[in-house]
Amino acid sequence: MRPVRDALDLLGGKWKLPIIVGLLHGPKRFKHLQREVAGITAKMLSKELKELEQNGLLVRHVEAEGVPVAVTYTLAEYGEQVFPVIEALRVWGQLHRARIMQAASAPTEAAT
């Protein structure tokens, strides 16, 4: 149980996992990432990225110092390791969706 709590401490909350998902397919810029993670505000994204970076899950890289500065975020190896967690969630989430659909289309006993 303890390891599970540890993981939950680092990956818990509304945004951590979705952000990691957004970075699974390669580095992304701040703005791009914000578009990827539907609904997140700049404030939250900034805050969460900071935490994920501090825990070594991802790496922040300043690409260009120009006036419109360019920064990219890349998943660290350590961050990529959470992939199985995401996969497990995805599988269960699909199971859930199927379950809901079925319940809606087959009110065999309950309703009436």
Place this chain on the structure above:
Amino acid sequence: MRPVRDALDLLGGKWKLPIIVGLLHGPKRFKHLQREVAGITAKMLSKELKELEQNGLLVRHVEAEGVPVAVTYTLAEYGEQVFPVIEALRVWGQLHRARIMQAASAPTEAAT
């Protein structure tokens, strides 16, 4: 991504997963479960159990109507399916612990 969000909606938060872990090894009474899930208050446990039951993850069963009434909570098959998620979290959590330990005992480059 959508399925992941769905799963997060049902399993997210501080207590849902720990409660499910507590029920993995068989049915438990309210009080027993509260002891199992370190730190949870009766209020939270009650609230979370209600939500988990409504989503079909577990089943509430009144064993005895006596004065000291007895109620047990059992993981439904649907709830057992989240086991892979918990396992993935546990594995990652252990990886994390190992990483922290190593960082603390081997300040090779960084420190000094």
Place this chain on the structure above:
DNA sequence: CAGAATCCCTTGGGATACTG
């Protein structure tokens, strides 16, 4: 025992405006 009720504080997080 199993939980509901009340009170209250803390945190998450959205909106908007501003800066390097």
Place this chain on the structure above:
DNA sequence: CAGTATCCCAAGGGATTCTG
């Protein structure tokens, strides 16, 4: 573009007390 700063509300969650 990549954030930061401020304001502010709603939800999360703890402590305590009460009841069937």
